[in-house]
Amino acid sequence: VSGDAFGVFRRPGQAPRVGVRRGDAVLDVAAVAGALGVPEAVLAAPSLNALMALGPDAARAVREADAPAVPVADVELVLPVAVADYVDFYSSLDHATNLGRLFRPGGEPLLPNWRELPVGYHGRAGTVVVSGTEIVRPSGQRRPGGPGEPGRPVFGPSVRLDIELELGFVVGLPSALGEPVPVDRALEHVFGAVLVNDWSARDIQAWEYQPLGPFLGKSFATSVSPWVVPLDLLAPARVERPAQEPEPLPYLREAPWAYDLALEVELNGTVVSRPNGRHLYWSVAQQVAHLTANGASLRTGDLLATGTISGPGREERGSLIELAWNGAEPVELAETTRTFLEDGDEVVLRGRGRGIDLGEVRGRISPAR
């Protein structure tokens, strides 16, 4: 994990505290809060929120602290952010195109609004969990016509449990209700980045989502990596992108860019996909500008996820439904294959590149209760 990333750690039997990553250690920065000019309560805290709300200068001072180091192996890493609102976008052109081909074969894969705005929706903030949290297979309704009960939906454990590899951006400084954030000032509100696994039950989602969008198909769990890499440390990965077509409306207009970060999906020890962040069509700055264009405010702790990141190649798809093409082309593992997740499967998402290391987000599927 990149040095200077922020997390929240807990020694056995003690309360959680803010930590700064340094090699294989965590700096216990609350121990030197006084010398940093930061109230101790900001750092002896169960989340990064109070620190993020102080702005980037305070965070920079904290991460440069000369503080006692604790081995990472000796602590538990907890959810680093008290998530305010969680918004999940749909910003990968290849992902949206793949899903359009799968679900509307023969039609135009992209819906008419996709190239005009960063499509997104609100997810469930209360079920965002830290890497390593057990993922219980969700139950729910799926489409009528299942065996045994034609015409009525079937209720039971999901049989199409999937992952979504995403990046997530955490809001530091809030914005005021009624005041849109211009695209060229959007990054002032972004504290840093995490990896996100937006677990998805495709069968539940397919039956419920008309007309108000995904709900229980997504809300059972969303896993994030424990370390938040501050935005300025991502600068070396910032690369230009081809022009957006059509040119976005003025409130979304900027020189196209993305983060060149090599991502990977590991399933039961086999790397099954290697997407890259540079394929994202809409930037986090455009997402912030869009989200606030109607006057909606940002709060410290808002989590903005990119949506599944897929690239143009077959080995660059960020979900199993794409990798296995809706079951038609099972994914090869060491000694078996997968179309969707089985109980006991473990998924690890990683991200790195240009000297940056986002670490990993890990989760194992346990049987439905």
Next chain:
Amino acid sequence: VSGDAFGVFRRPGQAPRVGVRRGDAVLDVAAVAGALGVPEAVLAAPSLNALMALGPDAARAVREADAPAVPVADVELVLPVAVADYVDFYSSLDHATNLGRLFRPGGEPLLPNWRELPVGYHGRAGTVVVSGTEIVRPSGQRRPGGPGEPGRPVFGPSVRLDIELELGFVVGLPSALGEPVPVDRALEHVFGAVLVNDWSARDIQAWEYQPLGPFLGKSFATSVSPWVVPLDLLAPARVERPAQEPEPLPYLREAPWAYDLALEVELNGTVVSRPNGRHLYWSVAQQVAHLTANGASLRTGDLLATGTISGPGREERGSLIELAWNGAEPVELAETTRTFLEDGDEVVLRGRGRGIDLGEVRGRISPAR
């Protein structure tokens, strides 16, 4: 407002505190916290959340307190709940049918999932505001084909700004991740009820909502009444309802019921609609059971809104798009008519019945910035 309702009030220049309604006064219960056996910090607090988390017995003791009374006229009422996740359902059969007729003329008005599950989605918790908060007209993209720019969407102030009259239920006791709440224990998690105006920009919503649901068309503001009426005080309004057809799946099955509460929509001084809560098809118990069926947890402060409440009659519709039938039948006011909201318009929603008074939620539209 019903005596014993809970709110949060602020005297000029002072910090917010929990209050209990008693006639035209607010009981300053924090002043007698010690005698109630409740930590003072729970009541000298900016929201009801800490009190709600203690459970119904603590709340009952607090509302029976012999505490100093402050005239309501002397205090400011603030948002009573720190909203955790906000879920908006779609639980009125007449509303869903009306929208189906408007948007899919000639087709089956209800989508196939509507009678099988309480359709819902997550809204933006961070823009839930208290009654009286100015509502700034949102800007956003609307469908291509507007005047001047055929083929590309137009960005500007919404020209189809609407209301949605709803009831909202606030979660008190949380539930554990991975553990569904059975329908017959769901009400143990509900602290009380408020009135909700889910302001909606129909033009923004219509262009953005495929395939992930409403986003900016709703996220600019959601207004709630300042007083939370505890659930047990609503008991006199609980009435039986006709059987649901088809009978719901077992996890949603209960004897059908609803709250007989007379609701009204007042626009610029004219009452334009009188819906009633008894028309809701899905109960809050079914909503809680559905929301948690996939293992999603409840948090103290979650807000579950019913969705627009409409009845079968023309004068019982809970939104302007229904009342004015998508612009075709303008609503008559004292000296003018309305299809959607104009700048300066003021909307007041009220709810009462069976000795219960939910008070009101009020909002005035100010021009786009």
